[in-house]
Structures are given as structure tokens and as C-alpha cells.
Amino acid sequence: MAKIVAVTGNEAVANALKQVNPDVCAAYPITPQTEMMQRFSSFVSDGKVKTEIILVESEHSSMSACVGACAAGGRVITATSSQGLALMYEILYIASGTRLPIVMPVVNRALSAPLNIHGDHSDSMGARDTGWIQLWSENAQEAYDNTIQAFRIAEHMDIRLPIMINMDGFIISHSIERMEYLDDDQVQNFVGEFKSLNPLLDLEHPVSYGPLILTDYYMEFRKAQDDVESKVPGVVLDVAKDFEKLSGRTYGLFETYRLDDAEIALIILNSAAGTSKDVVDEFRDKGIKAGLLKPRLYRPFPYKEIGEALKHLKAVCVLDRADAFGGSFGPVYMDIATSLYPYKERPVLINKIYGLGGRDYLPDHAKLVLNELVELVGNGTVKSYKEYIGVRE
């Protein structure tokens, strides 16, 4: 029986981690993730999990400890935010390159400088090419559900890749929401026992991790990694199917909202998608065919499937809660543009940057953007392809 609770996003994910009962957790506090690992250390102290917890001196060390623990054959977790993720950068590649299925919730927060502790997506966007799988979550329920599914995805024998589960700092991590917990034994049965693959110190099958590979095989190694990436969407869908049987909640590679017959649409990640859906409803009530697409599996990005879902539209606005500096567009915009490029007939695509450093994203912002799309479809003129919204000039 599902248990209905009112909890913060941090508490929900900490509870998912408790129910999984991993072997090792390496933790270092950073706002706004701190509460999650703090709750988890209480579970360790109270004997509610059998996890070995390592309270390390930095995120560089926490991710390194995870690499060691996972290579040793353990089911391993950590969590971080912002600067913490940035400090892990070097080790993120080691984790994915050595194919270690480490599970890491990331409570998304802006990057320095200027110093800011509030929610935006610059941290995980900066890690989008590290070879980690990324799942994104709109609310506490999705963060909880994604965390549980993450173990199955990462540890799948065809995948064996590390995975991050993203949720918006403060907006989700610190707000209390109604949500449903699964029972402990349901979660245990769902994730199953951890099966290690080529662990260190298996005396029958000795291995080395991360040896030097120069011009001889480095490229073959990378090609193999790319091949594995292509298998991820299928596994994500299979795991989601099993999860639906258990929970009644449906997950895909992305969520569409009133998109099938839509002419204009918003594409937006995480918590702001909830706000936008309400506004899509308002436009529908006015007879305007608006819709929405919210990516869930962001890395590897399901280019083909998303292209198919969007190709029929007339105009689309991608809203990015991070900018990719370099005179270009927001990261999600660039991926959506790539998805649509193969189609001869494709929607006009514009980009808005919103909500940086925790700046509020309000229904009025979604209205503003949808009205612009209506106008654009009407007169065929693009005012600007990229624009910051909710910003003082």
C-alpha cells in the first residue's frame, strides 16, 4: 500500500536512498543538498540502513571514494549541488569511463561567480557531456521515483553507467509537497540485489581499472562507450514499465502535455514545467492549440524520439534555466535544434533563458512566451531567436 506523505524533495530522495539501502555513501555538505545527506547519515546512525558512510573532506574526494567503493563491487551513492558537482568534474569522467554505476542525486543550484545558492541548471548542464546518465524531475514525487529507477538503469548489465537525478534547488528540495512512498520491500524487490561486474580483488578473475590507453585503443574505447549510450533509452523505458506496474505512475523518455494536436509548444525542464502546464491549459481554454514537452532522460538525449514528437508543430520555444556561454543558445535549445534538423518541415524554434540563480518563473512568463509564439505563427516574423526573460535591462 502506498503511503501518502507531505515531505520536502530532499526528504523524499533521502527516503528513497534509505529504502534502497546501498552499501556505501560518501558525503560532503553543500547547500541545498545538505539536508539529504544529513538525513541519510541519521538513517545510518539509527541503524535503519546498513550503509557504510564516509564523511569526506570535499566533493573531489567524495566522488573518488565512490569510484573506489564501486570498483570494489559495492552499490554506491552520493549527492551534491553546484560547486560540489563542479569540483567532481574530473572524477565524473573517471566514473563513467570505468563504467561504474554510481547513483547521485543532484539538487540543482547556480554556479559561482557571483556566488548564489539558489536553483538553476548550470551545474548539471556543465556536466552534460561527462558520460553520466541524467534524469530530470519536476517535483518531489518524480525525484523519488527517478531515484529508485536510477539504480535499475545504472546497474543494468547492458549499461553500467553512473547516473544523476536532478531536481530544482530550494523550489523542490526545500518545499513540502504531497507525495506517495512505496513500501520498503517493494523498493527492495524492485531494485533487487546489487550484482557487481568485474569487481576488484575477485581472485579468480583479476582486473585493473583505468589503465593507460594511448593511441592504440583509446578511440575504440570511446566508441564502445558511445555504443552503450545508445542502449540507455531502451533500458529507461523497460525500467519505467516495471515501475508503472508497481506504482501506477507512468514515465517515459520525456513527458508530453497536450502536445499531440498542438501548433505551438514550450519545452522546459523540471519544476517550471508544472507552472507552464497551468498556462497551457489557460491557452487551450481560449482555443489556442498550445502544448508542452518536458525532457526526463536528458543524457543520453533521445534526439530521434523528441524530433518525432515535435516535428508537427508550427513554433516552439525552448526555455533554458542555464545559458551555454559562447555566443550560442541555451543547452536544451541546442539539443532540440539538433533533434529537429533532419526534418524538412519543422517548427520555428526560439530560445528564452529564464530563472537563473533562483529568479522566479511565474505563469506570466509562460503567457508572455506563448503569446509571442501565437504572434510568430500569425505573422511569420521572429523577433529574436534568443532572449533573457524576467530580467532587468
Added chain:
Amino acid sequence: MKKIFQRPESLKQEPFRYCPGCGHSLIHRLIAECIDELGIRERVIGIAPVGCAVFAYDYFNFDILEVAHGRPPAAATGLKRTLPDRVIFSYQGDGDLAAIGTAEIIHAANRGEDITVFFINNTTYGMTGGQMAPTTLIGQKTATSPLGRDPKTAGFPLRMAELLATIEGASYIARVSVDSYRNLIDAKKAVLKAFRYQMEQKGFSLVEILSPCPVDWKLSPKESQIRIQNEIIPIYPLGTFKDAYQESTL
């Protein structure tokens, strides 16, 4: 009538917003008084940490640089090498200096950089809400060690002043406390001396300052002072651990 007491010019007209009984306000004031007395306000650049004192720039009336968690000694090195006639200090907590930035402090000391470091030790990660730090005492209950620090898995209190005193490049290393008027007087002497060493190009100076954190310790301000005297000083003894120029100690 002669004015004998006033707000240091090195502090802005800004009320401290630190928690009641927190040591930061006292230590900010001590540093500001010393800078005034040395007449170096217009030559000083401070480096604020990541931690509660991230807001140091709101209070100090001189230029402040904010860098990533743990990196102030490296940034201070860069500043000093570029502006050798300025007085550069970093202000760091135990999360900043004794955890994430352990490498930077050791190597800045080892190179004998002509900088001054104030290391505020409150035996916890204050800003994130009282988690275990490398300086946390054995048995001390924190948010991440709710049953008390267990040295078997979490190690021992890291004595940074003693550790840094073993480094040949370091010139002046002392530990002081702000738990009482008596110790405040000694603390001020140490802060002055640390700045003077830099001004006289005598090399790396660090003053570790034991400081109360009543909110995270879940004690009143007064109980926090008593905790420093009864529990913390016995583990982190006060005194001068290194003085390369062998001037009179505290």
C-alpha cells in the same frame, strides 16, 4: 574631552547579522581594530571564505575577494605576488581550511608565502547547519554524527596549528581563543603580530582562533564560552606553535 573608544574605521556602519553569541563579530572587530592600529586600511585586501563569513565584505571597510571553497591561500598567493606592497589576509573556517582546502593551506605555508591567514575553528560546519568537520571533537554530536564523532570511522580532531607548525616555510603559527576578555587580549596580540610579520616580509603567518557557534552547538552564548574553556582548549591548546624569528611569545 578625548575620545577613547570608537567603531574601527575598518568596519562599515553595518550591524552584524551573525547569530547571537557567534565569534565572527568579535573576530571581525579584532581584525578591524588591528588594521586601524597598524594604519594599513588602504593597503589591505581580504579574502572571504565559503561559510558563514562569506558576508565579510558586508562588514569590512576595505576590498574583499571571494573565491571558491578552500582556495583562499592560493588566491592570496596570486594577489600577493601581483601586489607585493599590499597586506593580504584570508579569513577561513574549518570547512574551508581544514577540509576542502587542506592542500592549499599546506602548500601556501610550505612556500612561505608572505600572507596572513585567520583560521576560525568552531569544530563544526556552521553555515550548512552543524555537520561534522575535521575539527569536530571525539564524541561531539553533529548533524552528520548524531551519536557523536567516532574516531574509528571519522578520524580525530585535526590540529591545524600544530600541523602547520611542522612546515619549514611557515614563520608564525599561533592558536588563540575569543571565549573570554583575557583571551581576547591575547588574540589581538596574535592578530597584530601576524600582520606585522607580513608587513616586515617575514613570511607565512597563521592565527587559529577558537570561536563559539552557539546555534549549531545547541548551547547558549555563555554555555558556548564555557564549552571552549572546558572541552575545546584541552584538545586545541592555546599558544604559539612556531615563531621563526623567535620574538617574545604570547
